[in-house]
Amino acid sequence: MRLYECDHCGQTIHFDNRSCVNCGHRLAFVPERLAMHALAEDEGEGTWHPVAEPGYKVRLCANAAMDICNWTVPTDDPNVFCPACRHNRLVPDASTEVGLNQWRRISQAQRHLFYSLLRWNLPCTTREQDPEGGLVFDFLVDEVQPDGTVVPAMTGHEDGLIAIRAAEADDATREQVRVMMNEPYRTMLGHFRHETGHYMWDKLVRDGGRLDEFRAVFGDETADYGEALQRNYEQGPPPGWQETFISTYASTHPWEDFAECFAHYLHIVDTLETARSYGMSIEPQQHEELSVEVAFNPYHAQGAGQLVSAWIPFSVALNSLHRSMGVPDLYPFILTPAVVGKLEFIHRLVHSRG
Numbered sequence: 001m002r003l004y005e006c007d008h009c010g011q012t013i014h015f016d017n018r019s020c021v022n023c024g025h026r027l028a029f030v031p032e033r034l035a036m037h038a039l040a041e042d043e044g045e046g047t048w049h050p051v052a053e054p055g056y057k058v059r060l061c062a063n064a065a066m067d068i069c070n071w072t073v074p075t076d077d078p079n080v081f082c083p084a085c086r087h088n089r090l091v092p093d094a095s096t097e098v099g100l101n102q103w104r105r106i107s108q109a110q111r112h113l114f115y116s117l118l119r120w121n122l123p124c125t126t127r128e129q130d131p132e133g134g135l136v137f138d139f140l141v142d143e144v145q146p147d148g149t150v151v152p153a154m155t156g157h158e159d160g161l162i163a164i165r166a167a168e169a170d171d172a173t174r175e176q177v178r179v180m181m182n183e184p185y186r187t188m189l190g191h192f193r194h195e196t197g198h199y200m201w202d203k204l205v206r207d208g209g210r211l212d213e214f215r216a217v218f219g220d221e222t223a224d225y226g227e228a229l230q231r232n233y234e235q236g237p238p239p240g241w242q243e244t245f246i247s248t249y250a251s252t253h254p255w256e257d258f259a260e261c262f263a264h265y266l267h268i269v270d271t272l273e274t275a276r277s278y279g280m281s282i283e284p285q286q287h288e289e290l291s292v293e294v295a296f297n298p299y300h301a302q303g304a305g306q307l308v309s310a311w312i313p314f315s316v317a318l319n320s321l322h323r324s325m326g327v328p329d330l331y332p333f334i335l336t337p338a339v340v341g342k343l344e345f346i347h348r349l350v351h352s353r354g
């Protein structure tokens with residue numbers, strides 16, 4: 001993620017900011033420009049414009065009304081929602097404080113995901129455009145049975161429909177699941193990136209004529225998915241899984257391996273863009289092998305190798321910073337050559353869209 005500045009006063013601003021702390025202007029992300037702008041309202045017209053460009057009219061996403069979203073919509077676009085929010089079908093109950101807070105956190109992660117999708121022009125058709133396989137999100141509430149037992153909603157993907165368990169927007173719930181599942185990392189943004197990976201597989205691998213190439217790297221995805229999950233549940237990951245898989249979950253089935261690698265590709269690229277945006281470089285004395293600066297645009301990297309050779313020293317440094325604060329490692333994963341080969345496949349796929 002880039003660092004931005006208020007185009008009215010020059011104040012440093014961030015992707016999720018709603019107003020400038022210095023000049024007070026409303027701030028919004030204009031997705032068709034991939035830019036943050038300070039906005040001024042057009043009196044009585046329901047439209048806004050960047051302060052420096054009175055001729056460029058935009059509307060606020062309909063979800064701005066409840067302070068859920070800070071993106072805009074072009075005035076000639078009939079949709080009232082921005083390019084991220086327009087994919088939502090079931091949303092948390094905004095009339096309750098719990099629901100509203102969950103939705104705000106979910107939306108923040110969702111817009112961060114869409115930032116990457118827009119950067120690469122990745123497919124994200126709506127259900128109106130593609131009724132069979134368009135990208136649509138349901139943020140599901142848990143079911144509470146008459147005796148008080150909570151049946152957790154399931155997070156998952158099927159034919160473009162992504163379900164996200166809304167309760168995982170609450171730290172306590174998500175952390176409890178993370179510990180129970182013995183996962184080193186579990187975040188809302190991670191869920192969005194992983195589940196969207198399944199959708200990208202449908203669109204870019206299966207429908208994109210790349211099944212042979214996929215199987216050569218990830219294995220045969222026609223292996224029974226239900227049996228694979230059951231086997232993983234009963235027996236755990238295969239011995240030595242770390243050599244070939246980024247996570248134990250990736251070892252369950254080639255589909256999950258792909259979704260995990262897609263998520264990691266986005267984690268790495270976006271975090272390196274943030275590091276580059278801050279001008280960060282590391283140069284530890286007597287540890288020259290860890291010296292690195294991000295001297296390239298990670299969203300336009302030449303290959304996964306280039307990304308990983310910058311990412312490894314950065315992630316080592318970031319993990320150390322986290323340990324000094326007594327919090328878990330930022331990136332508790334190991335990138336083996338086999339995993340980098342899978343990231344290379346994702347890299348080619350992502351960059352196939354021009």
Ligand SMILES: [Zn+2]
Nearest residue numbers: 006009020023
């Ligand atoms: Zn300002």
Ligand SMILES: [Zn+2]
Nearest residue numbers: 061069082085
């Ligand atoms: Zn929106």
Ligand SMILES: [Zn+2]
Nearest residue numbers: 194198256259
């Ligand atoms: Zn999955």
